[in-house]
Amino acid sequence: MNASKALEKTLVASPERKLEADADLSVVRQVQGGDVAAFDRLINKYRERVLGIVYNMTSNREDAADLAQDAFIKAFQSIHRFQGQSSFFTWLYRIAVNSTLSHLRKNRLRSFFSLESIREDDPVSRELLDALTDRTGVGRDAFVRELQEKLNDAMQKLSIKHRTVVTLFEIDGLSHQEIAEVMGCSVGTVRSRLHYAKQLLQAELQPYLR
Amino acid sequence: MKDKERKIAVEDLLRLKRAERPPAEFWARFESEIRAKQLAAIVVRRPWWDGVPRIFAIASRKHLPLGAAALALTWVGVHYAEGPSPAMRTAPAGPAESPALAVVPAAAAPAASRAALPMESAEIEAARVVPAPRPVVASSTSHLTKAPESIPAESVSRSPFGDGIAVTLADFRETQPDIAQRDVFGSDREFEASVASDRQPVAEPLARVDPSGDRLERLLAPALPAYSSGAGSALSGERLKQRASDDRLYESMDRYGSGGMSLEFRF
Numbered sequence: 270m271n272a273s274k275a276l277e278k279t280l281v282a283s284p285e286r287k288l289e290a291d292a293d294l295s296v297v298r299q300v301q302g303g304d305v306a307a308f309d310r311l312i313n314k315y316r317e318r319v320l321g322i323v324y325n326m327t328s329n330r331e332d333a334a335d336l337a338q339d340a341f342i343k344a345f346q347s348i349h350r351f352q353g354q355s356s357f358f359t360w361l362y363r364i365a366v367n368s369t370l371s372h373l374r375k376n377r378l379r380s381f382f383s384l385e386s387i388r389e390d391d392p393v394s395r396e397l398l399d400a401l402t403d404r405t406g407v408g409r410d411a412f413v414r415e416l417q418e419k420l421n422d423a424m425q426k427l428s429i430k431h432r433t434v435v436t437l438f439e440i441d442g443l444s445h446q447e448i449a450e451v452m453g454c455s456v457g458t459v460r461s462r463l464h465y466a467k468q469l470l471q472a473e474l475q476p477y478l479r
Numbered sequence: 480m481k482d483k484e485r486k487i488a489v490e491d492l493l494r495l496k497r498a499e500r501p502p503a504e505f506w507a508r509f510e511s512e513i514r515a516k517q518l519a520a521i522v523v524r525r526p527w528w529d530g531v532p533r534i535f536a537i538a539s540r541k542h543l544p545l546g547a548a549a550l551a552l553t554w555v556g557v558h559y560a561e562g563p564s565p566a567m568r569t570a571p572a573g574p575a576e577s578p579a580l581a582v583v584p585a586a587a588a589p590a591a592s593r594a595a596l597p598m599e600s601a602e603i604e605a606a607r608v609v610p611a612p613r614p615v616v617a618s619s620t621s622h623l624t625k626a627p628e629s630i631p632a633e634s635v636s637r638s639p640f641g642d643g644i645a646v647t648l649a650d651f652r653e654t655q656p657d658i659a660q661r662d663v664f665g666s667d668r669e670f671e672a673s674v675a676s677d678r679q680p681v682a683e684p685l686a687r688v689d690p691s692g693d694r695l696e697r698l699l700a701p702a703l704p705a706y707s708s709g710a711g712s713a714l715s716g717e718r719l720k721q722r723a724s725d726d727r728l729y730e731s732m733d734r735y736g737s738g739g740m741s742l743e744f745r746f
Contacts, residue, residue, distance in 0.1 A: 305521070312513060316506075325496055334505070338513045342520050385499035394498035400485045417499075420492060439493040470489045479487045 286447075290356030297357055300348050308348070312341055315358060318441060319365050325436040326369045326429075328421045330385065336372055340365035355450055362443075362451045366433060373429050387413055401477065416477065423473035431466035438463055 293314075299307040319340055324333035343364050344351075351360060387394055402412045424432055430452070437443045437451060438459075448459045471478065 308517075316509065317500075320501070320509075321497070321499075324499070330501060330505070334509055334512070338509065338516055341513055342516045345517060346520050385501050387495060387498045387500075391498040394495050397487070397491055397495060400487060416492070416495070420496060435493065439490055440496050467489055470493070474489060474492055477487065477492060478489065479485070 286356070286358075290358065293357035294353050297348060297351055297353070300345075301351070308345055311344075311357070311361075315361060316341070318358075319361065322362065322436055322441055323365055323369050324385070325424065325440050326366075326432055327373065328425060332372065336369050337365065340368050343368070359447055359450050362437070362447075363453075366437075366451055370429055370433065387417065419474060419477070423470050426473060427466050427469060431462050431469070434459055434462040435466045435470070 293311065296307050296310055300311075316337065320333055320337045323336045323340070324330060327333050327336070340361065344361050347364075351357070387398075398409070398413060401416070402409060424435070427435065433452065434448060437448045438445070443451070445456045445459045445463075449456045452459070
């Protein structure tokens, strides 16, 4: 029973996300009506999530900043074509993901990573780091940095599409259906890619798993 | 101690990446940059080719109806470029029509029947302007009427079948003029003239033979009506009249079976 509920949760968008989509649509209507300043609310609401997606796909902060800004500008320029058939964040994610995929295809050979700092005020990440190491101070920081490098390295070993699915599902928390909409593929394809990507990551990150 | 015994999966490690955050100054710079880009997007007009990928995207969504339309246009173009199809040249006589049958619209059909089939008349008119290789089959009104006037005589290549039919019909008209009247076969005089005028420039293999003797002339007369003129024509005509008995007539009528608006030749 729990397994089926969990599966349904990954498949269907949550009710909170639907309420959020309705609120976004009213803001989009304002922008379409000529209230350009209303678009700033959408930028402030989604900038961290869009940046998070792009950063986890590129592993480069500067590229991620440029691509996230471009995604917002493209959405702003094309907002008169948005008809509300999908939620705004799905539409915005699709723009961001497509821009990032195009950028990654153009720069396949470029691979340098910049690391963001992990905020340890987040209880989930602090608990996880406590479980991984008993070191404190400088030793703990070095361990966290090494773990981040390993994570980035393992992510970059995935193909672009597999990396995108892992980013959207595991890091940004989108459902299978939402990922399928963003990537323009079937739910089955999303599941298959996710399963394959997790197997690869498991092999790469074996020393950190228990 | 409890934390050390916790099971750690890939999902847990990936969750660490959710906690990665850029510093505060990054967001200040991000804000200023996106403002400048937004202003530029408002001020600077987008070039016209920015919409081209969108057009292609729309076209890719509607590729099936567009492909069908393109196929239809191609078919129409090829169809009108090459002239009417064989199916249009032949009347829709029956469901199981053998290739040996050439169905020709009959000009002598009643006018009321012709008026009831305007589409067929249009097809006939379409066939009139097309240079058909065999005018006997593809002629505008009947196989007995004249060849299309728009076609020069030199450009029409004559077939042995066509000549044979013409000779047989000529014989038939000579022997049974009351049956071979206009009501049955249409205006055939013009066709004869056309056949005779067309035959002159054609270099038939038999025409190269020097018709020196009467015997040769008599032998060649049924095959080539050009030899039926002159001294041997009277003898040849007499023999032809004898051959055209009643049996021959019925047999000929079987070969020229007529049905409704069409007339069929069986070779």
